[in-house]
Amino acid sequence: MEEILKHSELSIEKSRPGRRGVQFEKTQKHAADYLPSSYLRTQEPNLPQLSEFDTVRHFTRLSQLNYSLDAQFYPLGxxxxxxNPKAYDVLSVLPQFASAHPFAPQSAIQGTLKALYELQEGLKAxxxxxxxxxxxxxxxxxxxxxxxxVRAYHDSRNDLKxxxxxxxxxxxxxxxxTANMAGYTVVNIKSGADGCVDLEALQDALSDKTAxxxxxxxxxxxxxxxNIRQIAEMVHKAGALLYMDGANFNALIGLAKPADFGVDVMxxxxHKTFAAPxxxxxxxxxxxxxxxxxxxxLPKPFVVCENGVYKLEADRTESIGKMKAFYGNAAVCLRGLCYLKQFDGNTLKTIAENAILNANYVRAKLKGKFNAFFDTNCMHECVLSIDPHAMNGVHTSDVAKRLLDYGFYAPTIYFPLIVPEALMIEPTETESKEMLDAFVRALEKIYEEIQTTPDVVKAAPHTQCVERIDEVSAARQPNLRW
Ligand SMILES: Cc1ncc(COP(=O)(O)O)c(C=O)c1O
Incomplete structure (x- = not known):
C-alpha cells in the first residue's frame, strides 16, 4: 500500500530549515555572553528542525511501536x-536522591546511605x-x-586446588x-528425570577440586x-560452597530463607523480584x-550505621575490592526498598504464593492441550513442550508468533535447552485472573486452529506490522529499517 503519511521517516528526514516549536524571547544569558569565543560553535549543530507537532507525533509514534508492560501482558519466562509501581518511580527520582552528586560528602547524603543500609538489612532478613x-x-x-x-574464601584458606x-x-x-569468566572450569551435570539435580551425578562430579x-x-x-538440604550437605562435605542464583526470588520470598537450606553465597x-523495571x-x-x-x-565499601550515622566503610582487608564505581544503582535500590517496605512479615509471602498460584493456574488450565514437560506442580513459571508430530507439524515458534496476533507478547521459547520445543510462561504474581484467562483462551484458540487450520498458525503472524519474515535472511542480511 502506498505510504501517504511518511511514518517511517527519521526525524532528521522530517527536518525543514527554521521549523520550530514555541520560542520565547531570550531572557537568560546566552553562552556567548560568558564563554570564551574559542569554546563557541562556529556552525549550527546538525539537529532535526521540527515543529512541536512533528516532534510530539514522532516520539509518540515511536513509543507506540514498543511493546511494554504498560500496554499488555508480558509472560516472557x-x-x-x-x-513496576509508578509511585516507586516517582520516589526514586525525588531530587534529594536523584540530584546527589557521586562525590558528595557522606554527611550530605545520609538519606541515600540510610536507604541503602535499610535495603541491605531487609535482604539479610x-x-x-x-x-x-x-x-x-x-x-x-x-x-x-x-x-x-567464593574464590577469595578458598584462597584465604590456602585451598588453591x-x-x-x-x-x-x-x-x-x-x-x-560467570564461572568461566571467573577463571573456573565448568563441570556440567545432567538433571534427573524429575527435572531436579541428579544426586548421583552430583556426587560423581564433586571432588577436592570443586570450588x-x-x-x-x-x-x-x-x-x-x-533435595536441597541433602545437596548442601554433599557440597559442604566436599569442602565446596553452595551458590544460589536467586534472580527469581519472587517464587520463594517470605516462604523460605536460603540460609536455612545451606546456601553460602547468593x-x-x-529488577526481577523487587519491582524495578x-x-x-x-x-x-x-x-x-x-x-x-x-x-x-564481599566487595567493599559496605554501608554501615554507627551511632545513627551512616557511612561507607572501606576498611575491609579481606574484601575482593570494588565491583562497581560508586555504590550500586541507587535508584534501582530505592525501588527495591520501597517494595520491601510495602510488605511486612505476614504479607511478604503473598508475593511468592501468587507467583506460584498464577503459574500453576496457567499450567493446569492448558493441560490436555499444551502439556508441561514435567507433569508436576511448578514454582513461578511453567515450561510447556510442544510435540510437532502430535500438532500437525506446528512448532513452538509458530505458536509464539500466533500469540502475537491475539495481542500477547510471546513467552520465552526454546529455553531451557533440556526441554524439547520449550514454551516457557511466567505470568508473575501481579497479573489478574481475567488476564490469565484471556491468555489461556488465546492458547486454546491456537490449539483449535492447530487441529483445523494448522497452516494459519504456521504462517503467523498475520496482523502485525510485518508478516512472517524469512528468518534465515533476517539473520544473514539484516535490514533494520522499516
Ligand atoms: C535466573 C536468572 N539468573 C540470572 C539472570 C541474569 O540477570 P541480568 O540479566 O540482570 O544479568 C537472569 C535474568 O533474568 C535470570 O533469570
Missing part, C-alpha cells in the same frame, strides 16, 4: 517484566544471610561478584558463563530443588549476600 552488598549492577554482575567471593564449578543443565545460562556448585533456584524448568535481581539493558541491580563465614570477602 525467565526474563519477565514485573510490576528475608534470606537469613549474614551480609548483603547492593553494589553489583545486574544479575550476572552479582554472580561474578559472588563467585569471586579448587578449580572447578559444578553447574547443572537446568541452570540459567549466565551461571556457567562451588551453582544452583538456580527455582531452576529454569520452574522447579524447586526438592544473588538477587532487584527489567529489560532494555538496564540499569539493574544484583545484590549479593553471604553467610557469616564468607561475608568478609
Amino acid at each position: 525467565s526474563c519477565t517484566m514485573k510490576y 528475608i534470606t537469613g544471610l549474614a551480609a548483603f552488598t547492593v553494589q553489583p549492577a545486574a544479575g550476572a554482575h552479582g554472580e561474578l561478584t559472588g563467585i569471586l567471593t 579448587r578449580t572447578e564449578v559444578i553447574v547443572p543443565d537446568t541452570a540459567h545460562g549466565t551461571n556457567p558463563a 562451588a556448585v551453582m544452583l538456580t533456584i527455582p531452576n529454569t524448568v520452574g522447579l524447586f530443588e526438592k 544473588h538477587l535481581n532487584l 527489567h529489560g532494555g539493558g538496564g540499569p539493574g541491580s544484583g545484590p549479593v549476600g553471604a553467610a557469616a563465614h564468607v561475608a568478609k570477602f
Whole structure:
C-alpha cells in the first residue's frame, strides 16, 4: 500500500530549515555572553528542525511501536517484566536522591546511605544471610561478584586446588558463563528425570577440586530443588560452597530463607523480584549476600550505621575490592526498598504464593492441550513442550508468533535447552485472573486452529506490522529499517 503519511521517516528526514516549536524571547544569558569565543560553535549543530507537532507525533509514534508492560501482558519466562509501581518511580527520582552528586560528602547524603543500609538489612532478613552488598549492577554482575567471593574464601584458606564449578543443565545460562569468566572450569551435570539435580551425578562430579556448585533456584524448568538440604550437605562435605542464583526470588520470598537450606553465597535481581523495571539493558541491580563465614570477602565499601550515622566503610582487608564505581544503582535500590517496605512479615509471602498460584493456574488450565514437560506442580513459571508430530507439524515458534496476533507478547521459547520445543510462561504474581484467562483462551484458540487450520498458525503472524519474515535472511542480511 502506498505510504501517504511518511511514518517511517527519521526525524532528521522530517527536518525543514527554521521549523520550530514555541520560542520565547531570550531572557537568560546566552553562552556567548560568558564563554570564551574559542569554546563557541562556529556552525549550527546538525539537529532535526521540527515543529512541536512533528516532534510530539514522532516520539509518540515511536513509543507506540514498543511493546511494554504498560500496554499488555508480558509472560516472557525467565526474563519477565514485573510490576513496576509508578509511585516507586516517582520516589526514586525525588531530587534529594536523584540530584546527589557521586562525590558528595557522606554527611550530605545520609538519606541515600540510610536507604541503602535499610535495603541491605531487609535482604539479610528475608534470606537469613549474614551480609548483603547492593553494589553489583545486574544479575550476572552479582554472580561474578559472588563467585569471586567464593574464590577469595578458598584462597584465604590456602585451598588453591579448587578449580572447578559444578553447574547443572537446568541452570540459567549466565551461571556457567560467570564461572568461566571467573577463571573456573565448568563441570556440567545432567538433571534427573524429575527435572531436579541428579544426586548421583552430583556426587560423581564433586571432588577436592570443586570450588562451588551453582544452583538456580527455582531452576529454569520452574522447579524447586526438592533435595536441597541433602545437596548442601554433599557440597559442604566436599569442602565446596553452595551458590544460589536467586534472580527469581519472587517464587520463594517470605516462604523460605536460603540460609536455612545451606546456601553460602547468593544473588538477587532487584529488577526481577523487587519491582524495578527489567529489560532494555538496564540499569539493574544484583545484590549479593553471604553467610557469616564468607561475608568478609564481599566487595567493599559496605554501608554501615554507627551511632545513627551512616557511612561507607572501606576498611575491609579481606574484601575482593570494588565491583562497581560508586555504590550500586541507587535508584534501582530505592525501588527495591520501597517494595520491601510495602510488605511486612505476614504479607511478604503473598508475593511468592501468587507467583506460584498464577503459574500453576496457567499450567493446569492448558493441560490436555499444551502439556508441561514435567507433569508436576511448578514454582513461578511453567515450561510447556510442544510435540510437532502430535500438532500437525506446528512448532513452538509458530505458536509464539500466533500469540502475537491475539495481542500477547510471546513467552520465552526454546529455553531451557533440556526441554524439547520449550514454551516457557511466567505470568508473575501481579497479573489478574481475567488476564490469565484471556491468555489461556488465546492458547486454546491456537490449539483449535492447530487441529483445523494448522497452516494459519504456521504462517503467523498475520496482523502485525510485518508478516512472517524469512528468518534465515533476517539473520544473514539484516535490514533494520522499516
Ligand atoms: C535466573 C536468572 N539468573 C540470572 C539472570 C541474569 O540477570 P541480568 O540479566 O540482570 O544479568 C537472569 C535474568 O533474568 C535470570 O533469570
